Amino acid sequence: MIPNGQSVESVLASHGVKPTPQRMVIAEYLLNTLDHPTAEEVLDAVSGKLPVALSRATVYNTLNSLKEAGVVREVLAEPGKVRYDANLSNHHHFIDVKTGQIIDVPAEKVEKLGKLLDKKFKVHGVQVTFFGDLQQDESEQT
């Protein structure tokens, strides 16, 4: 989601991303949806919103640029495809196993991994993944 009041252009600028027309429409789309679209879905959604054609390669290039710049995060929810999330607030995800729908869950809701979500979320499993740096040393494992 786009920080209140900020323009798409200023979001890109503040992350050091040069605002080309293609990047603008892609970022605008991502910053204004609650969905977690794939590259293909981004392409479908924004092609036509631009006077010129928008190529698949550019969508992939742009998504990678936005990811590197920290404007979007990758979400690995299903095997074989990457989804993108421009919600920069601290949050997690709930995935409906039936439909594949992905719903943002604010970090505050994840205080205790017990009784944490709304009753409407029947949790079958939780997968917590930490990303970080491992200090190599001689002592034992986790």
Place this chain on the structure above:
Amino acid sequence: MIPNGQSVESVLASHGVKPTPQRMVIAEYLLNTLDHPTAEEVLDAVSGKLPVALSRATVYNTLNSLKEAGVVREVLAEPGKVRYDANLSNHHHFIDVKTGQIIDVPAEKVEKLGKLLDKKFKVHGVQVTFFGDLQQDESEQT
């Protein structure tokens, strides 16, 4: 990891998986490693341990069977490939962003998402993913 004392065969049996030679060597490998191998890595590791050839298709078939039967879990850590984890205890993962190394983190260690891991894990980000059923109703979102 294989439950202490149990044979690979009994693990398969208790999950209703028919023990073919191919499945046996694959399951044995997965149940005895701390790694989180890809299908390709499984193939490399077990081919040669069988009198006959082991085809890629069979590795994929077997991994899917084991997953469906609940003998292994999928781990989505990097885009584009699936890793497999036969540690059936309640745990999460730490991924070293430099090397890609994936380390199991026991669930008890994830009590508070603040000061939770060994000092040697410098956490850059945490991705928590819930899988479950969403009760469809008329009220509002998370």
Place this chain on the structure above:
DNA sequence: ATTAGTGCAAATCATTTGCAATTAG
């Protein structure tokens, strides 16, 4: 003019599928 960004098509990588051959009950 130089460099970054784009578009297209071909290439690549992981995974799935079709189908014939093999194995087990």
Place this chain on the structure above:
DNA sequence: CTAATTGCAAATGATTTGCACTAAT
């Protein structure tokens, strides 16, 4: 004999790459 499993090769789907073209400093 019948059904499940396997192997191979071809097909698919997502993503990347090579390279010529365009836009912007």
